[in-house]
Amino acid sequence: MNAYTEKIRELSSNLLREGKVDLVIGFKQGTVPMATVPAIARTPEEAATFVWDANCSLNLANYLTNRTEKIGIIAKGCDSRNIVNHIVENKISREQLYIIGVPCTGMVDKPSIRALFDLEITQFKEEGETLLVKTLENELKIDKQDYLRANCRTCMHRNPVIHDVLVAEPVVEQTLEDPFKDVKAIEQMDDDQRWNHFETLLDGCIRCYACRNACPLCYCPTCFVDESNPQWVGKGQDPSDVRTFHFLRAYHCAGRCTDCGACEEACPMDIRVRDFTRKLVKDSLEIYGWEAGLTLDQRPPLDTFKPDDPDAFIK
Amino acid sequence: MDNPYRPYPVRIDEIEIATEDKSLKTFKFVFLNEEDGEKFSHRAGQFAELSIPGKGEIPIGIASSPTEKGFVKFTVFKTGVVTSYLHNMKVGDIMGIRGPLGNSYPWDKLEGKNLVIIGGGFAFTTLRASIVYMLDPANRSKFGKIDVVYGARSPGMLLYRDELFEWERRDDINMHITVDGTDDPTWGYNVGFVPTIVEQKAPKASPETYAIVCGPPIMIKFTQPALEKLGYGDEQIIMSLENRMKCGIGMCGRCNIGKELVCKDGPVFTLKELNRTPREY
Amino acid sequence: MKVIQIDKNDWNRGIDASRKAYHLFGPVTDNNQSMFKQLAPDQYPDMEKPDTIMSPKSVLFPQTEKLLGATLDPTAENHHIMERPETDYSPRAVIGIRPYDARAVALVKLNFDTPEYRDPYWCDAYAATTFVGLAVNQPSVTDFSTAMGSGPFAEEGLDALLVDAGDLYLAKVLTPKGEAFFSAAGFDTVADTDESLEKIEQLKNKAETAMGPLAVFTDKLAQKSILDLHGAPFWEDLAFTCINCGTCTFVCPTCWCFDIQDETKGNSAARFRNWDTCMSPLFTKHGSGHNPRGEKTQRVRQRFMHKLKYFLDKYDSGTMCVGCGRCVEKCPVNIDIRQVCNKMNSYEPQK
Numbered sequence A: 001m002n003a004y005t006e007k008i009r010e011l012s013s014n015l016l017r018e019g020k021v022d023l024v025i026g027f028k029q030g031t032v033p034m035a036t037v038p039a040i041a042r043t044p045e046e047a048a049t050f051v052w053d054a055n056c057s058l059n060l061a062n063y064l065t066n067r068t069e070k071i072g073i074i075a076k077g078c079d080s081r082n083i084v085n086h087i088v089e090n091k092i093s094r095e096q097l098y099i100i101g102v103p104c105t106g107m108v109d110k111p112s113i114r115a116l117f118d119l120e121i122t123q124f125k126e127e128g129e130t131l132l133v134k135t136l137e138n139e140l141k142i143d144k145q146d147y148l149r150a151n152c153r154t155c156m157h158r159n160p161v162i163h164d165v166l167v168a169e170p171v172v173e174q175t176l177e178d179p180f181k182d183v184k185a186i187e188q189m190d191d192d193q194r195w196n197h198f199e200t201l202l203d204g205c206i207r208c209y210a211c212r213n214a215c216p217l218c219y220c221p222t223c224f225v226d227e228s229n230p231q232w233v234g235k236g237q238d239p240s241d242v243r244t245f246h247f248l249r250a251y252h253c254a255g256r257c258t259d260c261g262a263c264e265e266a267c268p269m270d271i272r273v274r275d276f277t278r279k280l281v282k283d284s285l286e287i288y289g290w291e292a293g294l295t296l297d298q299r300p301p302l303d304t305f306k307p308d309d310p311d312a313f314i315k
Numbered sequence B: 001m002d003n004p005y006r007p008y009p010v011r012i013d014e015i016e017i018a019t020e021d022k023s024l025k026t027f028k029f030v031f032l033n034e035e036d037g038e039k040f041s042h043r044a045g046q047f048a049e050l051s052i053p054g055k056g057e058i059p060i061g062i063a064s065s066p067t068e069k070g071f072v073k074f075t076v077f078k079t080g081v082v083t084s085y086l087h088n089m090k091v092g093d094i095m096g097i098r099g100p101l102g103n104s105y106p107w108d109k110l111e112g113k114n115l116v117i118i119g120g121g122f123a124f125t126t127l128r129a130s131i132v133y134m135l136d137p138a139n140r141s142k143f144g145k146i147d148v149v150y151g152a153r154s155p156g157m158l159l160y161r162d163e164l165f166e167w168e169r170r171d172d173i174n175m176h177i178t179v180d181g182t183d184d185p186t187w188g189y190n191v192g193f194v195p196t197i198v199e200q201k202a203p204k205a206s207p208e209t210y211a212i213v214c215g216p217p218i219m220i221k222f223t224q225p226a227l228e229k230l231g232y233g234d235e236q237i238i239m240s241l242e243n244r245m246k247c248g249i250g251m252c253g254r255c256n257i258g259k260e261l262v263c264k265d266g267p268v269f270t271l272k273e274l275n276r277t278p279r280e281y
Numbered sequence C: 001m002k003v004i005q006i007d008k009n010d011w012n013r014g015i016d017a018s019r020k021a022y023h024l025f026g027p028v029t030d031n032n033q034s035m036f037k038q039l040a041p042d043q044y045p046d047m048e049k050p051d052t053i054m055s056p057k058s059v060l061f062p063q064t065e066k067l068l069g070a071t072l073d074p075t076a077e078n079h080h081i082m083e084r085p086e087t088d089y090s091p092r093a094v095i096g097i098r099p100y101d102a103r104a105v106a107l108v109k110l111n112f113d114t115p116e117y118r119d120p121y122w123c124d125a126y127a128a129t130t131f132v133g134l135a136v137n138q139p140s141v142t143d144f145s146t147a148m149g150s151g152p153f154a155e156e157g158l159d160a161l162l163v164d165a166g167d168l169y170l171a172k173v174l175t176p177k178g179e180a181f182f183s184a185a186g187f188d189t190v191a192d193t194d195e196s197l198e199k200i201e202q203l204k205n206k207a208e209t210a211m212g213p214l215a216v217f218t219d220k221l222a223q224k225s226i227l228d229l230h231g232a233p234f235w236e237d238l239a240f241t242c243i244n245c246g247t248c249t250f251v252c253p254t255c256w257c258f259d260i261q262d263e264t265k266g267n268s269a270a271r272f273r274n275w276d277t278c279m280s281p282l283f284t285k286h287g288s289g290h291n292p293r294g295e296k297t298q299r300v301r302q303r304f305m306h307k308l309k310y311f312l313d314k315y316d317s318g319t320m321c322v323g324c325g326r327c328v329e330k331c332p333v334n335i336d337i338r339q340v341c342n343k344m345n346s347y348e349p350q351k
Helices: A003-017 A077-088 A110-114 A181-187 A191-202 A210-214 A239-252 A262-266 A274-288 B034-039 B081-087 B121-135 B161-169 B194-201 B217-229 C008-018 C099-112 C120-128 C176-185 C193-211 C226-230 C235-241 C247-251 C296-315 C326-330 C337-346
Strands: A023-029 A036-041 A071-075 A097-101 A121-127 A130-135 A139-143 B008-017 B024-031 B047-052 B056-061 B072-077 B094-101 B114-120 B146-152 B174-179 B209-214 B237-240 B268-270 C002-007 C023-030 C033-038 C064-071 C092-097 C129-134 C160-164 C168-173 C258-265 C268-275
Touching (some): A003 A023, A003 A071, A003 A097, A036 C235, A071 A077, A077 A097, A110 A121, A181 A274, A191 A239, A191 A274, A239 A274, A262 A274, B008 B034, B024 B034, B047 B072, B056 B072, B056 B081, B056 B121, B072 B081, B072 B121, B114 B121, B114 B194, B121 B161, B146 B194, B161 B174, B174 B194, B194 B217, B209 B217, B217 B237, C002 C008, C002 C193, C008 C168, C008 C176, C099 C120, C120 C129, C160 C193, C168 C176, C168 C193, C226 C296, C235 C296, C247 C326, C296 C337, C326 C337
Parallel strands (some): A023 A071, A071 A097, B114 B209, B209 B237, C023 C092, C129 C160
Antiparallel strands (some): A023 A036, A130 A139, B008 B024, B008 B094, B024 B072, B237 B268, C002 C168, C023 C033, C064 C268, C258 C268
């Protein structure tokens, strides 16, 4: 058992034993290699089954929306930023939460690890920064940092920005020359190339909405794609309807997206949906100097109005 | 039906505003092809999909009786995209009808029995079909005593008012018309919710008496204990359910309650049957 | 039982020959995604990677399918009269379909081809299709088909079963449709039956041994009461984990639920059906706003109850899960139907 897991179990169990929270939200071990299960613990015994590894990729803030209990929650850097979002957007109150912060060294990119082998992975073990991956016929030791998810490679907030306790000393934040290389590459395409890029990107979309449902920002009681009166978007596989869903969803996340990668993680078709949201993350930073989910004290740029707004459109 | 998804083309022959708030209209349709009309032979209690090309379909109980030949009638509440569009259509417009769908009230079993018909609001449609069917001179002798409890919010919200008062004057059917409330001092009938009137006015249970209930979920919920108080057993209480439907032929999968599909195995179930299923309606 | 042997060097030639008589569908990897698709004239089924993310159900049941069309032009004689569009139902062959997916087709047939109604779209496609299966020599860790009435070498729903025996395929011909396909492909080398059946049996035993002992149990499901299972306490925790996307239902080879939607473009109206999912609250929401399965717990329960109990009770043809393992693998939060099935199978209500 790694030190993080041990500490998470201890802290969660204590919280429940002492009655400080009604439940703790964390991860349990999955049933297949490289899978974890977001789960709820209501007793110290249940909390003793929590785990932490480089597969705890989903964003647990997604499970907070509209809950009324007193909640303990395990939060890595990005989860903590979405907890801030949730508090700022009044989906939960700070007083309801006891945040067990996890300084994060990145989550692994499952598709690229799978791509190393012809056969399916039968075992996955993490030993510090080394990953031991087995198939029926093969076994590899790889360096975790070489197989991080794309969003983890450019993450500037590995340490939780808000927490009540940390499971370990903060980790050193990454320094990057240019975190937006990927976006710039798309920006530099001409119109046709860019259109083709996004067309190919969405090719395999089956509209299961896993990206939306894994996203902590997507908590609208009725999503615009589900609205039936009036109906904004067709429900079939017509490419224009598939596009409309992805474009509008991305814009709905502008200034709110923390680039946590849950959307890509959830996608059964391995579609790089972050190609949409990343651009908006970059624009928010460049236009408003804004990074989502860092502070409780400031409203996000797209839900505020300033009388001295330089643009005329709103006046 | 060769293709159960293909609606029979029909023409709107008559439109009548059914309630004072104009939220319900009764549409009379005639089939464009006579042979379609012959194929469309229904039993009271069945429903059909009203089908507007480009807008969609809605499942609606058939309000006309099988004994009324040459047309079919539906009374439609304006609520969603399709029904709102339908409310704006005119006499002469062409659309489609797909059906008849679902089982019906169990007429074989009901022959020779006394019946208590209980309806509320705008769910009275298939009950109207049933009453007209039973009162038809060819059929009246097949049934014993008939009692009807029908309630609406206010006098102006009662469907088929002319017929109701005509039945009121007959001596081969006992009408118990009620409204939730009214400020009309000339209102000469009952005031009170359907379950209360059932308890006061409906005949006590006997092995020869069956109750048919059709109404909004809340009315069904409270009518059931009222009938049980009168001694009705769960095989004598017959209910017509609503659930969200699309295909109407048991394939699209959304209207199930447990293993039963409301569209195909229902919409009519005995309370005994319902007691065996999850109450997901 | 006739067994044909096909030299793998001769495979592509036969596939090309069969194209004259069949539209071919098979596993292909496109844009990094493995899918069952209609093969382009120069495309061959990827027999090395036949385990697709999406099941082949779309061959008979496309995710979006036009059911009816009509013109809205009031000057046209047939305006507002909906008719079925012309669709090509000439023979198709699905190459490389896995045995569990073929069983799924047989189960889905119970829904679309009933004594009362026949879905002409599904049934016409089904009648046109020949299923040429490929046995699973090396089952995946998520494959539990042997527990669900199928297995790596099961034959139900197939017209022929190919067994990969190294340099050649041994093909069990199971129906006249299968016979016709091999004859169109020019695969006509009859193998020594006893010898090849023994070889097939060996490979089958090897595959089943690799899967290990059965760890998913369905034996007590039939005797449970629907209401007891419905009231079981374990649905709550399961629902907490579930993010209520439709992934499990879309990758599932037996999930057949659909939505019907109308669309218009200019003066033409079309009625489509699209795959739908019981995970969506809209699936059951009434026009009045009332929703009998408005809570996530109710929806999660519905999926498992439908697969493992309602279907079983209704048709007496086993569960509506064939054990392909796609949902286990693709569920973003790793909800594992194997565990749910065992919970249901062993559930005893507290008296």
